[in-house]
Amino acid sequence: MGIFFNPLMIPIAAFLMVVVIVAITSFGKMRERELEAHREMRVREMEHERKMKELEVERAKLEVERTRQSKAA
Numbered sequence: 001m002g003i004f005f006n007p008l009m010i011p012i013a014a015f016l017m018v019v020v021i022v023a024i025t026s027f028g029k030m031r032e033r034e035l036e037a038h039r040e041m042r043v044r045e046m047e048h049e050r051k052m053k054e055l056e057v058e059r060a061k062l063e064v065e066r067t068r069q070s071k072a073a
Helices: 009-072
Strands: none
Touching: none
């Protein structure tokens, strides 16, 4: 029974418990930051797509205008 109950086991177990709690909390915060970065990246990607579509529409308008002017001339 002396092997299973060493006076140092209680402080070591308490220290390990604190380490495990800190690790779990840190991993949770890290995962949250990772998800936020993915969300931000997706928002930027969607904004980029919107701007590209706007540019495409502008280009089409200019093309139509250019075609009208060449037909009129």
